[in-house]
Amino acid sequence: MAPQNPLTPAVTTVDSAMIASAPVQKVVDLCRAMSLWPMTFGLACCAIEMMAAGMARFDMARFGAEVFRPSPRQSDLMIVAGTVSKKMAPAVVRLYEQMPAPKWVMALGNCAISGGPFKFKGQYGIIEGVDQLVPVDVYVPGCPPRPEGLLEGLFQIQEKITGRRWWPLPEGFEPSPAGPDSAEVRKPASGEPETGKEGS
Amino acid sequence: MREDLIFSYERENRAVVDDHVSGQGCSVYMDRTRLADAAAMMLEAGYALDDITLLDVSEGIQGQYRFTHWDKQDRVTIRTIAPHDEACFPSIAGVYPGADWHERENMDFYPVNYEDHPNPTPLLLPDDMAEEHPLEKREKDRVSYFDIVPGQKFIECDSDHMLCSCALNLHSAKKDEFPLRCIPELRFKQPDMPANMRLEVEDGDFYSKHFETTYSDDRLVLNMGPQHPSTHGVLRVVLELDGEYVIRAEPVLGYIHRMHEKMGEVKTFHQYLPNMGRVDYLHALAWNHAYCLAVEKLADIEVPRRAELIRVITNELNRLSSHLLWWGAYLLDLGAFTPIMYAFEDRERIMDLLQVITGSRLTYCYFVFGGVTCDVPGDFAERTRSIVHTLRDRLPMFTALVTENLILRKRVEDIGVIDPSMCRRYGATGPVLRGAGVAYDVRMNSPYSVYDELDFEIPVYDGHDAMSRYMVRMDEMAESIKIIEQALDLLDGADDGHIIKKAPNAGFTPPSGEAYAAVEGARGKIGVYVASDGGKKPYRVKLRAPGFSNLSLFAECAQGTLLADAVSILGSLDLVIPEIDR
Numbered sequence: 178m179a180p181q182n183p184l185t186p187a188v189t190t191v192d193s194a195m196i197a198s199a200p201v202q203k204v205v206d207l208c209r210a211m212s213l214w215p216m217t218f219g220l221a222c223c224a225i226e227m228m229a230a231g232m233a234r235f236d237m238a239r240f241g242a243e244v245f246r247p248s249p250r251q252s253d254l255m256i257v258a259g260t261v262s263k264k265m266a267p268a269v270v271r272l273y274e275q276m277p278a279p280k281w282v283m284a285l286g287n288c289a290i291s292g293g294p295f296k297f298k299g300q301y302g303i304i305e306g307v308d309q310l311v312p313v314d315v316y317v318p319g320c321p322p323r324p325e326g327l328l329e330g331l332f333q334i335q336e337k338i339t340g341r342r343w344w345p346l347p348e349g350f351e352p353s354p355a356g357p358d359s360a361e362v363r364k365p366a367s368g369e370p371e372t373g374k375e376g377s
Numbered sequence: 378m379r380e381d382l383i384f385s386y387e388r389e390n391r392a393v394v395d396d397h398v399s400g401q402g403c404s405v406y407m408d409r410t411r412l413a414d415a416a417a418m419m420l421e422a423g424y425a426l427d428d429i430t431l432l433d434v435s436e437g438i439q440g441q442y443r444f445t446h447w448d449k450q451d452r453v454t455i456r457t458i459a460p461h462d463e464a465c466f467p468s469i470a471g472v473y474p475g476a477d478w479h480e481r482e483n484m485d486f487y488p489v490n491y492e493d494h495p496n497p498t499p500l501l502l503p504d505d506m507a508e509e510h511p512l513e514k515r516e517k518d519r520v521s522y523f524d525i526v527p528g529q530k531f532i533e534c535d536s537d538h539m540l541c542s543c544a545l546n547l548h549s550a551k552k553d554e555f556p557l558r559c560i561p562e563l564r565f566k567q568p569d570m571p572a573n574m575r576l577e578v579e580d581g582d583f584y585s586k587h588f589e590t591t592y593s594d595d596r597l598v599l600n601m602g603p604q605h606p607s608t609h610g611v612l613r614v615v616l617e618l619d620g621e622y623v624i625r626a627e628p629v630l631g632y633i634h635r636m637h638e639k640m641g642e643v644k645t646f647h648q649y650l651p652n653m654g655r656v657d658y659l660h661a662l663a664w665n666h667a668y669c670l671a672v673e674k675l676a677d678i679e680v681p682r683r684a685e686l687i688r689v690i691t692n693e694l695n696r697l698s699s700h701l702l703w704w705g706a707y708l709l710d711l712g713a714f715t716p717i718m719y720a721f722e723d724r725e726r727i728m729d730l731l732q733v734i735t736g737s738r739l740t741y742c743y744f745v746f747g748g749v750t751c752d753v754p755g756d757f758a759e760r761t762r763s764i765v766h767t768l769r770d771r772l773p774m775f776t777a778l779v780t781e782n783l784i785l786r787k788r789v790e791d792i793g794v795i796d797p798s799m800c801r802r803y804g805a806t807g808p809v810l811r812g813a814g815v816a817y818d819v820r821m822n823s824p825y826s827v828y829d830e831l832d833f834e835i836p837v838y839d840g841h842d843a844m845s846r847y848m849v850r851m852d853e854m855a856e857s858i859k860i861i862e863q864a865l866d867l868l869d870g871a872d873d874g875h876i877i878k879k880a881p882n883a884g885f886t887p888p889s890g891e892a893y894a895a896v897e898g899a900r901g902k903i904g905v906y907v908a909s910d911g912g913k914k915p916y917r918v919k920l921r922a923p924g925f926s927n928l929s930l931f932a933e934c935a936q937g938t939l940l941a942d943a944v945s946i947l948g949s950l951d952l953v954i955p956e957i958d959r
């Protein structure tokens with residue numbers, strides 16, 4: 178049961194995998210990364226850009242993440258697209274807890290990252306950043322971020338799951354200074370059950 | 378002394394006839410004990426309730442009840458005041474059921490009480506904030522109402538006005554006949570619910586705060602939302618079902634309350650502009666427009682003709698993209714996936730165009746006081762023409778593919794009957810009202826900007842059902858295209874600049890006063906009320922969101938329908954939840 182206090186973070190512990198061997202894990206990771214099922218979780222303006230990303234022009238299906246599920250129990254990627262209000266916070270935590278592990282969270286837009294334009298002295302209604310509630314894997318800034326931004330966030334999650342980037346960088350962009358090697362570092366040592374999400 | 382003055386104004390029933398400044402045809406001061414009678418009178422005379430605004434001034438809490446008449450082009454404000462130590466008004470929810478939500482919202486934001494309110498629970502704020510009232514001003518921040526509206530602006534009311542003569546009668550007839558019960562603790566107590574209708578609430582259960590059980594055990598209480606794909610965001614509807622039939626549907630709001638009205642008071646006039654792009658992000662420019670119009674009225678700023686034309690063109694483009702999204706999403710709710718792909722294809726074209734001039738794809742902040750931020754580029758007219766031509770060619774395809782589809786028609790025809798009387802009682806506007814056969818459109822009935830020079834029609838359908846609302850929006854797209862083309866023709870001849878010279882800069886302080894501006898948004902009548910005490914920041918900003926009133930009739934409309942039809946009704950109202958919660 179989700180706690181009453183809106184600022185109580187979600188439970189994030191995960192059981193260990195049944196077959197804990199590195200090659201198997203690698204294959205499983207790849208499968209997971211290439212078929213992420215995001216949850217339809219539109220909160221505010223950013224959700225419209227999330228819809229746009231799923232439509233023909235930006236076509237998230239190219240990267241395997243088009244199966245938007247309305248139920249948290251069928252999805253493994255939570256895209257928090259919009260402002261999280263204090264009234265909504267318990268529901269966000271509950272939805273996160275209802276998602277089967279392994280699961281990832283993308284904070285889409287400034288509101289989900291930090292409260293965005295609605296953060297001011299004396300504000301009474303919103304959570305200043307969804308990472309106070311659930312662990313966030315990728316932050317996509319913008320108000321709203323363009324659909325390309327959402328796609329790039331998706332690539333980063335795929336990189337986080339599998340340890341390497343799968344899609345070419347846009348022209349004129351340098352690879353991130355960390356490089357693919359350090360992605361290995363972020364990844365838990367082989368044999369550990371969970372890839373994307375460690376119990377925190 | 379001043380306090381005496383306002384009460385004496387009230388007693389003597391003076392009024393401000395300040396259409397030019399405040400956008401009101403007439404406003405009447407009235408003692409609060411007469412409100413219920415006045416409301417009944419207004420309903421009988423055919424006025425619809427727009428909103429109920431509270432203003433916290435040093436004399437007390439002023440209540441402003443705004444009414445509109447659909448044919449008479451008459452906007453009326455009834456004003457009343459309650460002193461701070463007994464802040465209490467009679468509820469008019471018995472007359473205008475739409476007032477229910479407005480009053481609950483006011484109880485959230487101000488320490489006021491509405492006597493005999495049917496359901497005085499928090500609306501927008503979480504339950505644990507019941508004791509906080511975010512819009513209540515601190516003692517030292519309060520100014521007198523006479524600092525906002527200088528005393529000399531009060532003029533004798535035109536006593537021919539129906540309201541004034543009636544109000545005078547009311548005044549003489551009743552004097553303290555019905556004293557108000559001003560007991561603040563009355564809030565949150567619901568005495569008249571039979572005991573067996575209340576559910577035993579288990580402590581800590583997060584969804585069961587407002588539930589009631591029914592007499593019969595086999596009724597099912599179902600939560601739709603706050604995370605549900607067909608509520609278009611984070612609306613929560615508590616449904617009580619008997620089999621597949623909806624016995625009771627109660628929308629629960631506040632899951633995306635973003636403090637816009639509070640921000641109006643903590644930001645300066647300019648800093649508040651970006652908020653207007655985020656209240657209703659699907660038709661952001663209409664909110665831009667309403668707020669700019671209100672402040673321009675306040676500061677008496679004349680907008681150049683070119684800017685007005687650009688405003689109209691961009692506004693209509695934005696309306697097109699909003700209707701397209703509604704169309705796609707509504708059909709998605711009804712189970713058709715393909716149309717939204719077509720809708721987004723056209724929508725993306727419009728967004729690309731608007732992006733060039735506004736700099737963003739969705740949350741536009743393009744209008745500023747005195748004009749628009751930048752002029753349109755040279756090829757704008759050409760590009761716009763080609764886009765609207767493409768769209769016009771595609772509208773018949775939409776009709777052939779979708780509108781004439783039997784499956785769609787079965788889902789929308791004779792579903793969700795909303796008649797004009799219901800619209801009046803709840804204050805519904807926009808396509809909901811026009812789908813009920815009433816030709817009321819702010820662009821036509823009280824024209825702003827350059828709409829009165831343009832030739833367009835107001836689509837009206839008389840079916841009262843979801844199909845009528847659907848058809849109104851489809852036809853409105855064609856009308857918007859017409860408006861855009863005419864305005865583009867006029868744009869060539871207008872070269873007086875996109876913004877006034879000496880446009881207000883960031884330190885801009887309009888003179889004190891109050892102003893109300895209404896525009897027609899994609900969802901209905903958008904109203905912005907701004908009161909200024911001459912400071913850098915607005916003293917009060919009230920946003921009248923069309924979706925708020927439109928959704929408030931859902932409970933009555935969905936009663937007794939099948940669950941699947943309730944979804945269809947919800948979609949036909951075209952809701953944008955952040956606009957409702959503000």
Ligand code: SF4
Pocket residue numbers: 221222223224258259260285286287288289293294319320321322655740
């Ligand atoms: S980040 Fe901006 S666009 Fe996104 S939800 Fe917040 S206000 Fe809306």
